[in-house]
Amino acid sequence: MAATFKEVLDSGRFIVTSEVAPPKGTNLEKFSHHVEILKDKVDAMNVTDHQSSVMRYPSLGGCLLAREMGAEVILQMTCRDRNRLALQADLLFAGSRGIQNILCLTGDSILLGDHKEAKSVFDLDSSQLLKTIRLMESGKDLGGNDLDGSVSFCAGAIVTPEADPLEPQLIKFEKKIEAGAEFIQTQAVYDLDKFKEFMKYARQFQVKILAGIILLTSAPMARFMNKNIAGVNVPQNLVDEMASAPKGQALTKGIEIAGRMIRRIKEEAMCDGVHIMAIGKEETVPKILSVAGIL
Numbered sequence: 672m673a674a675t676f677k678e679v680l681d682s683g684r685f686i687v688t689s690e691v692a693p694p695k696g697t698n699l700e701k702f703s704h705h706v707e708i709l710k711d712k713v714d715a716m717n718v719t720d721h722q723s724s725v726m727r728y729p730s731l732g733g734c735l736l737a738r739e740m741g742a743e744v745i746l747q748m749t750c751r752d753r754n755r756l757a758l759q760a761d762l763l764f765a766g767s768r769g770i771q772n773i774l775c776l777t778g779d780s781i782l783l784g785d786h787k788e789a790k791s792v793f794d795l796d797s798s799q800l801l802k803t804i805r806l807m808e809s810g811k812d813l814g815g816n817d818l819d820g821s822v823s824f825c826a827g828a829i830v831t832p833e834a835d836p837l838e839p840q841l842i843k844f845e846k847k848i849e850a851g852a853e854f855i856q857t858q859a860v861y862d863l864d865k866f867k868e869f870m871k872y873a874r875q876f877q878v879k880i881l882a883g884i885i886l887l888t889s890a891p892m893a894r895f896m897n898k899n900i901a902g903v904n905v906p907q908n909l910v911d912e913m914a915s916a917p918k919g920q921a922l923t924k925g926i927e928i929a930g931r932m933i934r935r936i937k938e939e940a941m942c943d944g945v946h947i948m949a950i951g952k953e954e955t956v957p958k959i960l961s962v963a964g965i966l
Contacts, residue, residue, distance in 0.1 A: 673741075673743065674714075675743065675771060675825075676688075676714060676715040676743050676745065676771070676772045676825055677771065677772070677825040677853075679714045679715070680825065680853060680854055680879050680943075685937050685943070685944050685965070686714050686879065686881060686943055686944025686945075687712075687713045687714055687944055687945055687947070687960065687965065688713055688714055688715045688716065688717065688745065688856065688881060688944070688945075688946045688947070689709055689712075689713045689716050689717070689946070689947045689948070689949065689953070689956050690716055690717035690718070690719055690946070690947075690948055690953075691705045691706055691709065691716050691717070691718055691719070691733070691737070691953055692718075692719045692722060692727065692950070692951075693718060693719065693727045693728035693729065693730065693732070693733040694727060694728050695725070695726065695727050695728070696728065697728065699728070699733075699736060702728075702733060702736070703736065703740065704954075705953040705954065706736070706737045706740050706742050707740065708953065708954055708956070708957065709742070709953060709956055709957075710737070710740060710741055710742035710743075712956060712957050712960060712966065713947075713956070714743065714944075715742075715743040715744065715745050715772060716737065716742055716743070716744060716745065717744075717745045717747050717774055717856075717946075718730045718733040718734045718737060718744055718745070718746060718747060719747050720746075720747040720748060720749045720776065720778075721749065721751075721752060721778075721784070722779075723779050723783050723784055724751070724778070724779045724780065724781050724782075724783045724784025724785070724786070724789075725784045725785050726784070726785060726786055730746055730747050730748070731746060731761060731764065731765060731770075734746045734765070734770050735768060735770075738768075738769060738770065743772070744770060744772065745772040745773070745774050745827075746765055746770050746772065746773050746774070747773075747774045747776060748761065748762075748773055748774070748775060748776065748800065749776045749777065749778030749779075750775075750776070750777050750778055750792065750793055750794065750795045750796055750797065750799075750800055751777065751778025751779070751781070751791050751792060751793060752778065752791075752792060753792055753794075754792050754794040755794050755795055755803070755813050758794075758795065758800060758803065759803065759807065759812055759813060762803070762804065762807060762822055762824075763807075763818075763822060765822075765824075766821075766822035766823065766824065767820075767822075771823070771824060771825055772824065772825045772826075772827075773804060773824045773825070773826045773827070774826075774827050774828065774829070774856065775797040775798075775800040775801050775804070775826060775827070775828045775847075775852075776797055776828070776829065777793070777796045777797045778791075778793070797828050797829075797847065798828070798843070798846045798847050798849075798850045799850070801826055801828060801847060801850035801851050801852055802850045802851065804822070804824050804826045804851065805826075805850070805851040807821060807822050808821055808822055808823055808824070809821070825853055825854070826851060826852060826853060827852050827853055827854035827855060827856060828847040828850075828852045828855060828856075829855065829856050829857065829858060829883075830843070830844045830847070830855050830857050830858070831857065831858040831901075831902035832857050832858070832860055832865070832866055832869040833858070833859075833860060833861070833862060833865060833866075833902055833903065833904050834858075834901070834902040835902075835904075837869075840902075841872065844873070844876075845876075848876045848877075848878050852878055853878065853879065854878065854879040854880075854881065854943075855873075855878055855879070855880050855881065856881045856883060856946040857880065857881065857882055857883040857946070858883050858902050858903060859883045859884065859885040859896075859903050859948070860882050860883055860884070861903075861904060861905050861906055861909055861932075862904065862906055863932060863935060863936065863941065866882060866941060866942075867939075867941055870941055870942055873942075879943040879944070880942040880943050880944075881942065881943060881944045881945055881946040882936055882941065882942050882944075882945050882946070883945075883946050883948060884929050884932060884933060884945050884946065884947050884948065884959075885903070885948045885949075885950065886925050886926065886929050886947070886948065886949040886950070886952055886955060886959065887905070887909070887913055887924075887925035887928060887929070888921060888922050888925050888952060889913060889921045889922075889925075890910055890911075890913040890914035890921070892913075893905040893909065893910045893913055894910060897910075909928060912924065912928065913925065913928070922952070922955070926955055926958050926959050926962060927962055929947070929949075929959045929962070929963075930958075930959045930960070930961070930962025930963040930964075931962065931963075933945050933947075933959065933960070933962075933963035933965070934962070934963045934964050937963065937964075937965070947959060947960075
């Protein structure tokens, strides 16, 4: 029987997670294909929740399908789209259907997405959602009412180690630990020396840290992230390396860079594992792991 994500976290071995994105519609063929590719290659896979505020098939539905296929899943839950009643209801549903892992997210701005007229909720933030999970595990809801049957989750959150300034992120990080986060998946890290400095601070806390690795697919993509995504900084040497790739070989170069970074993270024991985000290129994850020497 495959180990649960909680068991993997407690095992002390190097952890690998990835993620899959539900479709914009009901055609789940590509989603299922990605789940099939990844389910035996990673310890768990996130199912994203309206990533970048783009309306998609629900994370909860994607988790149920992936579980049916034999995958260990992490349900992403953002606070942007639901108030505390809906969030608690979804937690009850998830727990009752065997979903054991939750990643708590505040959520991207609506302005980034494809429904700019939508109203943001933000009734809770990610730290408050973590506290809600721990309260519900004790048999109570946020209204102080008794639950007829509680839940039990392995819950985590995110941090952005390359944010500038970093101090607000460190404050949020500590709040998430205090609220009960058992694991942290970071936003993309590209400057590993800078990440090691963050880890010197993070190691004082009893929490598992997975370094976020976003697959670079082109030099323009790297430049776009530097300009538009807060807390992501692709160093110029990596931008130049991507730009130097022969025509048609940029993706191969990106796989090489991601694998090389993961290998170094593992060999130098920088943190407890990695979270690979191969956005739209999920089929490349086994290649990345092979370059990293993990597969």
